[in-house]
Amino acid sequence: DTGVSQNPRHKITKRGQNVTFRCDPISEHNRLYWYRQTLGQGPEFLTYFQNEAQLEKSRLLSDRFSAERPKGSFSTLEIQRTEQGDSAMYLCASSLAGGNYGYTFGSGTRLTVV
């Protein structure tokens, strides 16, 4: 297992376009998290899944954002009608459930909206 994989690494899109990111977690991890990180800030929680169930969504996650984990393995994060304020690094992490096991993060997808 090579850790958490995120694709693409970079995405440049025009304002108003839709984008989709993919995250492949560590295979035995049943929890998967999405965070957003802007320059000079810490990661901000967006949403997380336990297996295929989406258990929590942040107020940061507007209606333009949707995340799925259809088979409890990989996950996708879609942003519709992108805005310049969506420009950020989108980080995915995975962990085992219970006991607060540490998260393993991927290298992120850097989104630039022009």
Added chain:
Amino acid sequence: GENVEQHPSTLSVQEGDSAVIKCTYSDSASNYFPWYKQELGKGPQLIIDIRSNVGEKKDQRIAVTLNKTAKHFSLHITETQPEDSAVYFCAASSTSGNTPLVFGKGTRLSVIA
């Protein structure tokens, strides 16, 4: 909800000196406190963590202390090396509430050779 404050935002030390980064949290239910190191172009990497049933934990040159009464915890790096230069984040969460990690804003550590 949980709020994590971290300071300083930047820290420069001479190689071989010690570095200390401090965090405070607001939710008394939080009981898990990890520290992450983030290098340029990479995701955060877990370097050490502590749970509320212990007050201190060490791993080679890195140690973390926790004061639950005061709701603060600290990262100590001794004998710093240039490769310790990175951004460090503290975080907190609650096991019982199954809450996701809440991160501080980070400390950019520069170790000057």
